[in-house]
Amino acid sequence: MTDCVFITGATSGFGRAAAHRFAAAGWSLVLTGRRLERLEALKEELQGQVPVHIVALDVRDSDAVDAAVAALPEGFTRVRTLLNNAGLALAPQPAQKVDRRDWHTMIDTNVTGLVNVTHALLPTLIDVGEGATIVNVGSIAGQWPYPGSHVYGASKAFVKQFSYNLRCDLLGTGVRVTDLAPGIAETEFTLVRTGGDQVAADALYSGTTALTAEDIAEQMFYIATLPPHINFNRLEVMPTRQAWSAFAIDYD
Numbered sequence: 001m002t003d004c005v006f007i008t009g010a011t012s013g014f015g016r017a018a019a020h021r022f023a024a025a026g027w028s029l030v031l032t033g034r035r036l037e038r039l040e041a042l043k044e045e046l047q048g049q050v051p052v053h054i055v056a057l058d059v060r061d062s063d064a065v066d067a068a069v070a071a072l073p074e075g076f077t078r079v080r081t082l083l084n085n086a087g088l089a090l091a092p093q094p095a096q097k098v099d100r101r102d103w104h105t106m107i108d109t110n111v112t113g114l115v116n117v118t119h120a121l122l123p124t125l126i127d128v129g130e131g132a133t134i135v136n137v138g139s140i141a142g143q144w145p146y147p148g149s150h151v152y153g154a155s156k157a158f159v160k161q162f163s164y165n166l167r168c169d170l171l172g173t174g175v176r177v178t179d180l181a182p183g184i185a186e187t188e189f190t191l192v193r194t195g196g197d198q199v200a201a202d203a204l205y206s207g208t209t210a211l212t213a214e215d216i217a218e219q220m221f222y223i224a225t226l227p228p229h230i231n232f233n234r235l236e237v238m239p240t241r242q243a244w245s246a247f248a249i250d251y252d
């Protein structure tokens, strides 16, 4: 039986690139995301290579997540790697100017959604045991503060600590957990974050060398295929052309 990867947020960016990367290595794919037409197009691209199962799924809906996992068809039930990748940032303005609903959407997606999928797949992953892997996509924003990150960064700090805490409880099961924390990477992320501002998105990525979705997909695949006795607790990856900056000081 081939290995099977369950990917959330497979319709774009890291998740889509991961679908290609795992397919190239012969893994069966469970591809999820809200945009069904994108899932169908991806299935069309990859089903000649490997078995592909798609599910239009909003990770915020715990009943839908449970139902999707319970309804996995034969050949896709032995999920060996979970890529908890679906997520988003919104409202890059200062906290005091942000609509509360944007905060809720980030918490519902990045925290509750990730927890929903993890909870639904944990029994399977534990049953698979040695070599089973959860890759939780965190962010440098979960470790380092910056203006306009407010709830986004806090949600990714949750991802980090949840990953570490999971490791404690999963000790002895063989299941690995990694907080994969990328820096700036060119995907649709900034378009979503800015509410569809293509100019702002282009400005952020032009004139530098951001990570690509394929770079992160490669890290995901690397983590998932490490020898089973190795667990990367956290892997923080920045492009060479990104670093920290000085502390901000409020002068008179």
Ligand code: NDP
Pocket: 008, 009, 010, 011, 012, 013, 014, 015, 032, 033, 034, 035, 057, 058, 059, 060, 085, 086, 087, 088, 089, 109, 113, 137, 138, 139, 140, 181, 182, 183, 184, 185, 186, 187, 188, 189, 190, 192
């Ligand atoms: P994209 O916007 O390109 O992709 C985001 C994916 O998340 C889409 O497939 C989208 O699918 C899915 N998604 C969003 N909300 C939901 C939801 N409620 N239910 C199911 N799927 C959802 O961004 P990236 O690929 O860059 O982002 C992937 C992850 O990486 C996110 O968790 C992000 O926070 C994180 N990250 C991104 C960085 C970057 O600079 N790009 C850096 C660090 C971390 P759909 O809309 O079809 O549902």
Ligand code: 8X3
Pocket: 138, 139, 140, 141, 182, 183, 184, 185
């Ligand atoms: C997104 C990466 O650099 O915008 O998680 O915080 S960054």
